[in-house]
Structure formats: structure tokens, C-alpha cells
Amino acid sequence: MDRSCHLSLIIDLSPSQWHLSAQPTNPHPLSFQTFLSLVLTFLNSHIAAKHENTLAVFGALPGKSTMLYSSLDADSSNTNDPPADANSYRPFKFVNTIVTKNIQKELDLLEGLTEEPPVTLVGALTMALCYINRLAHPPPGSVATETTTEADARILILSVSPDLSASYIPVMNSIFSAQKLRVTIDVCKVYGEETVFLQQAAHLTGGSYIYLERRDAFLQYLTMSFLPPPSIRHMMAVPRQDKVDFRAACFCHKNIVDIGFVCSVCLSIFCSPVPVCSTCRTKFPMKTLQRLNASRPSIPPANGVSNGSPRPPSARPSQGMSASLR
Amino acid sequence: MNSGSDSDSFDEGDLTARGRKAKGKSGSRANEKGKQKAKDQGYAWEATYTRSWDTVQEDEAGSLTGAVAELLARGRRRRLLAPAAAIRRTIIRHLVLLLDLSAAMSDRDMRPTRFDLSLEYAREFITEWFDQNPLGQIGIVGMRGGIGERVCEMSGNPQDVLKAISERHKLEPIGEPSLQNAIEMARSSMSHLPTHSSREMLVIFGSLTTVDPGNIYETLSSCVKDRIRISLVALAAETKICRELCDKTGGTFGVAMNEGHFKDLLFELIPPPAQQHTGAGAGGKMSADLMMMGFPQRLPDTAPAALCVCHAQMRAAGFLCPRCGARLCDAPTDCDVCGLMIVSSPHLARSYHHLFPVKPYSVVTTLDGVTSTTCHACARPLEDTPSANVSEGVSPFDRYRCQDCKSDFCTECDVFVHDVLHCCPGCET
Ligand SMILES: [Zn+2]
Ligand SMILES: [Zn+2]
Ligand SMILES: [Zn+2]
Ligand SMILES: [Zn+2]
Ligand SMILES: [Zn+2]
Ligand SMILES: [Zn+2]
Numbered sequence: 001m002d003r004s005c006h007l008s009l010i011i012d013l014s015p016s017q018w019h020l021s022a023q024p025t026n027p028h029p030l031s032f033q034t035f036l037s038l039v040l041t042f043l044n045s046h047i048a049a050k051h052e053n054t055l056a057v058f059g060a061l062p063g064k065s066t067m068l069y070s071s072l073d074a075d076s077s078n079t080n081d082p083p084a085d086a087n088s089y090r091p092f093k094f095v096n097t098i099v100t101k102n103i104q105k106e107l108d109l110l111e112g113l114t115e116e117p118p119v120t121l122v123g124a125l126t127m128a129l130c131y132i133n134r135l136a137h138p139p140p141g142s143v144a145t146e147t148t149t150e151a152d153a154r155i156l157i158l159s160v161s162p163d164l165s166a167s168y169i170p171v172m173n174s175i176f177s178a179q180k181l182r183v184t185i186d187v188c189k190v191y192g193e194e195t196v197f198l199q200q201a202a203h204l205t206g207g208s209y210i211y212l213e214r215r216d217a218f219l220q221y222l223t224m225s226f227l228p229p230p231s232i233r234h235m236m237a238v239p240r241q242d243k244v245d246f247r248a249a250c251f252c253h254k255n256i257v258d259i260g261f262v263c264s265v266c267l268s269i270f271c272s273p274v275p276v277c278s279t280c281r282t283k284f285p286m287k288t289l290q291r292l293n294a295s296r297p298s299i300p301p302a303n304g305v306s307n308g309s310p311r312p313p314s315a316r317p318s319q320g321m322s323a324s325l326r
Numbered sequence: 327m328n329s330g331s332d333s334d335s336f337d338e339g340d341l342t343a344r345g346r347k348a349k350g351k352s353g354s355r356a357n358e359k360g361k362q363k364a365k366d367q368g369y370a371w372e373a374t375y376t377r378s379w380d381t382v383q384e385d386e387a388g389s390l391t392g393a394v395a396e397l398l399a400r401g402r403r404r405r406l407l408a409p410a411a412a413i414r415r416t417i418i419r420h421l422v423l424l425l426d427l428s429a430a431m432s433d434r435d436m437r438p439t440r441f442d443l444s445l446e447y448a449r450e451f452i453t454e455w456f457d458q459n460p461l462g463q464i465g466i467v468g469m470r471g472g473i474g475e476r477v478c479e480m481s482g483n484p485q486d487v488l489k490a491i492s493e494r495h496k497l498e499p500i501g502e503p504s505l506q507n508a509i510e511m512a513r514s515s516m517s518h519l520p521t522h523s524s525r526e527m528l529v530i531f532g533s534l535t536t537v538d539p540g541n542i543y544e545t546l547s548s549c550v551k552d553r554i555r556i557s558l559v560a561l562a563a564e565t566k567i568c569r570e571l572c573d574k575t576g577g578t579f580g581v582a583m584n585e586g587h588f589k590d591l592l593f594e595l596i597p598p599p600a601q602q603h604t605g606a607g608a609g610g611k612m613s614a615d616l617m618m619m620g621f622p623q624r625l626p627d628t629a630p631a632a633l634c635v636c637h638a639q640m641r642a643a644g645f646l647c648p649r650c651g652a653r654l655c656d657a658p659t660d661c662d663v664c665g666l667m668i669v670s671s672p673h674l675a676r677s678y679h680h681l682f683p684v685k686p687y688s689v690v691t692t693l694d695g696v697t698s699t700t701c702h703a704c705a706r707p708l709e710d711t712p713s714a715n716v717s718e719g720v721s722p723f724d725r726y727r728c729q730d731c732k733s734d735f736c737t738e739c740d741v742f743v744h745d746v747l748h749c750c751p752g753c754e755t
Contacts, residue, residue, distance in 0.1 A: 065755040067705045123755030130703035130751055133742045169682065170749040172675035177747045200672060203624075246645075246657070247621040248671035257621065258648035259666070264522035264615045266681050267417055267674045273616055280681075282614040292618055 004052030005152040008128040017160040021191040028215035058124040065123030068102040160191040415598040418523040419462035422512035427470035428503035430533035456484040471501035474508035506538035522615040532561040679748035690725035702733035703751040
């Protein structure tokens with residue numbers, strides 16, 4: 001841990017998902033209060049790991065994303081300085097107070113809502129990327145005392161909401177920008193079903209995607225897997241998910257397809273041959289449609305893949321099948 | 327250039343301007359003199375080229391800040407001028423790179439030699455090209471000893487293409503180049519391509535002569551008929567046939583002035599070309615089509631090893647063809663067994679930003695009714711006192727506003743959103 005590193009944490013603050021997560025019927029119920037105190041402990045460890053480490057916290061709320069804390073802008077000489085407390089280390093107290101206060105403020109704003117729009121994680125993700133880009137380009141006037149430009153930057157997403165298929169393209173654009181900025185995206189799926197988009201985000205940026213199975217061990221997952229910066233992870237056996245779903249969702253029904261029909265102009269994906277592209281209104285030649293309809297596999301492939309359900313990891317072709325091909 | 331002749335060189339009239347590099351072989355002294363001349367009067371192809379470092383001026387305090395801001399402003403104005411409607415771009419591209427491997431490439435007017443520099447830039451070009459055109463394919467043809475040599479078959483795998491030009495000693499420049507032979511060879515490898523994909527040739531040409539077995543104008547007209555777009559980067563000087571090849575096929579022609587300019591000329595050809603609707607010539611309208619593609623699932627590194635169909639080697643990780651179950655090492659590729667085009671969805675998504683660009687942000691010139699004090703994306707505090715004498719297209723408050731979500735952004739984020747991120751942070755929330 002020679003170099004300082006920057007952590008941008010994205011917290012999914014969907015009230016309804018957190019309500020579900022806290023239900024006692026879950027195998028390991030996790031309430032938002034417990035979750036937040038564990039996250040704050042993790043943030044304190046990050047600050048304590050190295051004096052120069054920087055931190056930003058973003059919240060993804062229903063229909064809104066906001067910055068909850070930033071070590072660049074939150075000056076400790078601020079007027080809303082927390083009262084001195086003999087029993088706590090001041091920088092820890094400072095982060096904890098600001099993050100808690102801002103989350104409370106945002107959640108209070110949600111009170112009036114009758115209907116909860118879905119949480120758009122991608123908003124927070126794009127803000128985190130812009131913030132990291134800002135770190136990489138300090139204003140020309142300022143003296144570059146901090147070595148932020150060389151710092152390892154990473155984003156950790158703590159997600160509880162399912163994928164939002166409408167945000168597919170922005171999520172992908174964010175992933176490619178992260179690659180350009182050399183930012184690692186880590187994902188911890190705290191509650192809810194697996195998300196294909198975040199799996200791809202972690203895979204394509206060299207991060208870890210971890211589905212939290214033992215939610216009573218959340219802090220251990222955080223400290224063991226997500227505290228070490230990516231540069232030293234190869235020396236540690238950090239768990240990561242290797243299997244990645246690269247299948248695509250069709251634009252027409254949002255089904256997950258393994259064989260799709262793609263418009264050559266806009267690359268929209270359809271689950272069956274269509275005469276006109278619904279995205280760019282391109283008409284396809286009749287000949288192609290006839291040919292594609294004829295060559296469509298009428299029987300599902302040998303390994304029994306059907307739409308929608310992820311393929312079980314054991315469903316690979318038998319050794320004999322692959323071996324006999326050449 | 328006339329049919330039947332064994333070896334013909336361009337006569338003086340063919341050179342619209344006689345350049346310093348035409349004398350390259352006659353020794354460095356002549357070269358120096360030529361350079362002097364170039365400085366004095368300039369050549370036709372130099373007229374439009376301005377070095378970015380020539381335009382940068384320090385201000386009184388010796389700082390470059392103002393100049394950098396001016397460059398950014400120019401980029402912003404250019405974006406505003408760009409057509410608002412999403413232009414159709416050719417996403418599926420096929421390119422044959424024609425490398426001059428003739429003796430002219432050993433010239434040292436570019437460091438270390440034209441040949442080494444071309445190889446180096448070709449490598450960078452290929453990497454970046456595949457990054458921006460993930461569904462494209464590149465083939466390489468070499469020109470030396472009067473014939474065209476197939477260096478690399480059309481391939482969608484950057485590793486294969488890079489490997490083909492990694493062994494320098496196999497490509498040693500020798501003899502005379504033949505544009506006609508090489509173009510014919512490249513043309514034949516593109517004849518089977520579907521109509522919805524582009525057919526492009528990029529020629530890196532160091533010589534001033536070409537040794538052709540027949541009439542190159544016949545080759546040119548068959549290229550026009552096949553809708554092949556030829557672009558050429560000349561390292562020596564402008565020649566009539568080279569310019570004509572590009573002009574008639576809708577490609578671009580450029581003469582590299584120096585190492586940096588050479589790279590700029592190559593890299594300008596990387597973004598997918600816009601499709602012209604009323605297409606005349608090679609850049610014309612291409613028919614749209616529906617393509618069947620397979621989206622594989624990536625196997626974990628811990629999966630039991632099996633033979634891959636592409637290399638016949640035992641591999642643990644890899645992709646499975648969704649139609650026939652064959653194990654493939656890489657995507658995108660065509661399945662070796664059933665021929666299905668295998669593409670992972672991120673490959674498709676990489677192209678979406680060309681089709682759905684972020685609308686340019688407007689320049690905020692007044693703070694009336696503004697409530698935000700920080701940049702919406704990066705939380706950088708924004709100015710509330712206007713800075714004096716800003717040029718056109720630059721906000722005195724460093725504020726740029728999205729017309730859809732009405733959020734304000736700082737200069738840095740405006741550039742980042744449009745050049746890298748390709749989605750507006752305000753609109754996504
Ligand atoms: Zn569908
Ligand atoms: Zn389309
Ligand atoms: Zn293989
Ligand atoms: Zn197959
Ligand atoms: Zn900003
Ligand atoms: Zn916007």
C-alpha cells in the first residue's frame with residue numbers, strides 16, 4: 001500500500017428494497033441501520049489505512065443521485081463541525097456524522113413521495129466517474145500537493161436494487177469510461193437477485209463482483225475483499241466471480257437471449273426476425289427475413305438453454321463433444 | 327502508369343508539387359536544402375495543416391492556461407456545429423491495410439525510419455481501431471518487389487493482426503511497390519463481404535512510383551464499382567494517382583508532414599465513417615440488414631478444461647457457442663463449427679455512443695435564476711463572478727447546461743461527458 005488510493009462508494013438507498021432486506025423472514029435479515037454502521041466502519045478503515053487516502057460517497061435514491069461526502073470539498077474547518085468527543089477519533093467522527101446526516105436529509109425528502117420511482121444506480125456511477133476525472137485533472141491554479149493524479153481510484157457499488165433495463169446503454173458507456181480512466185469497479189450485491197449489468201461492470205474493469213450470501217458477515221466481506229486496493233489484490237486471494245453473463249437483453253421484450261437478431265445500422269437486438277427495426281426504422285430486405293426464419297433453430301440447443309434463466313455452471317458440452325471437433 | 331509498361335514512374339507533371347522528400351534518396355544535404363525551401367514557400371498540402379503547438383501562445387504571465395481554455399472552447403464550438411440529428415455510421419467495417427514495404431520505406435526522414443515508424447503506428451492504429459470498431463475486421467497486404475503480399479488474412483481478432491506484423495524481419499523493405507497489384511489483392515479479399523458492411527482500404531505509401539502490370543485506372547474504376555473506399559497517407563509527396571484513388575472512392579488523402587502529423591492522419595480514420603444517404607460513389611448508401619448473432623456465456627477460469635475449436639488446445643476459460651456448444655477462446659469471432667457470429671453484448675454496446683451522442687451543452691452567460699452552486703456531476707464549486715474577456719463559446723462562469731435535464735456542469739465535466747462518458751449524469755437520474 002505504497003500509493004494513496006481513492007475510493008468512491010455508491011450506496012443504493014432504495015427504501016423499498018431495504019424494507020424487504022430487513023424482513024425477519026430472510027435467512028439473514030439486514031436492516032439499513034446495521035448496514036450503515038458496518039459501512040461507516042469500513043469507510044473508517046479506508047481512511048485509517050493511509051493518511052493520503054481520499055474518499056467520496058454517493059447515494060443512489062429513487063429518481064435521484066447525490067453526493068453524500070467528499071474529502072475534497074468537506075473541509076474540516078466547516079461550520080457544521082461535529083462537537084468534539086473525547087471518545088472518538090476526529091476524522092472518523094467527521095465522516096460518520098456527515099454521511100449519516102446527508103442520508104437522513106435525503107430520506108426525509110422522500111417522505112412526501114406517494115410512488116417510488118426505481119433507483120437509477122447509473123446516475124451515481126456517472127457522478128463518481130466525473131468526480132474521479134476531476135481528481136485526475138486538478139485545477140491549473142492549484143498546487144498539486146496531493147498525488148491524486150497517480151492514485152489508484154476505484155468505485156465500490158453496494159447494490160440492493162435489480163437491474164434497470166432502460167439504463168443498459170448508460171451503464172455500458174460508464175463501464176467503457178471506467179476502463180479509459182483505469183478505474184476498477186467493485187460490486188457487492190447486498191440484497192436481491194443477481195444483476196447482469198453489474199457483473200459485466202466488475203468483469204470488464206477488473207474488479208470483483210460478490211454476491212453477499214452470508215449477510216451476517218457483511219463487514220468481513222467488505223474488509224477482506226474490498227478494502228485492499230486493486231494493485232495489491234493479486235497477492236491476496238480475493239474472491240471474485242468468474243462466470244459472467246455476456247448474453248444480451250432483446251430491445252423488444254427485455255428477454256435474455258443467446259441468439260439474437262441485430263440491426264446492422266443501430267445494433268438493436270431483437271429476439272426474432274423483424275421486418276422493421278423499431279429503434280431506427282430501417283426496413284430489412286425480405287430475402288434476409290426468409291433466410292433467417294428458415295435457419296432459426298427450431299429445437300433448443302443441445303445443452304437445453306432456454307430464454308431467461310441463467311445457464312447453470314455445469315451445463316458445458318461434454319468433453320467428448322468438443323474433443324471430437326478437430 | 328500506362329498499360330503494358332513494366333516499370334513507370336510518375337513524371338514531373340504528376341507531382342502537383344515537387345517536395346523535399348522527392349529528393350530524399352539523394353542524400354541528406356539535398357534534403358536539408360529542400361526543408362529550407364519548404365519553410366520559405368510552403369507546399370499545396372502544407373497549406374491546410376497547422377501544428378497545434380504553433381497556435382498555442384503563452385499569456386503575459388507565461389502561463390498556458392488561457393491557451394488551453396481556448397483549445398477547449400474550439401472543441402466545444404466544433405461540437406455545436408456538428409449535425410444535431412444522429413448520423414448513421416457504418417458500424418460493421420472491413421479494412422485492408424496496405425503497407426508499402428518498398429525500398430523507399432528505408433528512408434530516414436522520419437525517425438527511426440519510415441518503415442519502423444509505420445510499423446509502430448500501424449500497431450497503435452490497429453489496437454485503437456478494434457477498440458472503436460469492435461465488430462470490424464482488418465486484413466494486411468504488403469507491397470514490395472513489384473507484387474502484393476498477403477501479410478494477414480481478414481480477421482476480427484486484434485491479436486492475430488498484431489502478430490502478423492510483429493516480426494519485423496519478415497517485412498524488410500525491398501524493391502518497388504505496386505499499388506495496382508496490392509489493391510487488386512485487397513479487393514479480392516473483400517468481394518464476398520455483405521453489403522451492409524463497409525469496404526475500406528488504407529494505404530501507407532512511402533514511394534513516389536508504382537510498378538503496375540496494367541492500367542491502374544481500371545483498378546480504380548472497379549473499386550468505385552465495388553464501393554471500396556480508399557484512403558491514403560503518403561510519406562513522400564502528393565502524387566496525382568494517389569489523390570485520385572482517394573477522391574474518386576470517397577476516401578481521404580493526406581501527406582504526412584512529420585511524425586506527429588503522420589499519426590494524426592492515420593488516427594483520423596479510426597472513428598466509424600458517417601453514412602451518406604444520397605450516396606454517390608463508394609461512400610454511398612449501404613443496404614441495411616438483419617444479422618443473426620450468438621451471445622455466449624463466459625466460462626469461469628475454474629471450469630474443467632476442454633479442447634477449443636479454434637486452436638485445438640486444452641483451455642479452461644473460454645466462451646460457449648450458444649448454437650452448437652463449441653468452446654471458443656475469444657469473442658467476437660465466427661464459430662468454427664456452425665458459422666454463427668459470436669459477439670458478447672459489451673461489444674455491441676461499445677458502438678452505441680456513436681449512434682446516440684449526448685447533445686451539446688449550452689453556454690451559460692447569466693446567473694439569473696440559477697440555484698446550483700456546484701457542478702452537478704463532480705461537485706466542483708462553480709464561479710459566481712464572471713471572468714473577464716472570454717472568447718466566443720466559453721462561459722464566463724465556467725458553466726455549461728444540459729438542455730434536457732437543465733443541470734449545470736463545469737468545463738472539465740462538459741469535455742469528459744462528451745468525449746468519454748457519452749451519457750449525461752443529470753439525465754440519468
Ligand atoms: Zn424480444
Ligand atoms: Zn436499427
Ligand atoms: Zn482456441
Ligand atoms: Zn457454433
Ligand atoms: Zn464538474
Ligand atoms: Zn442532461
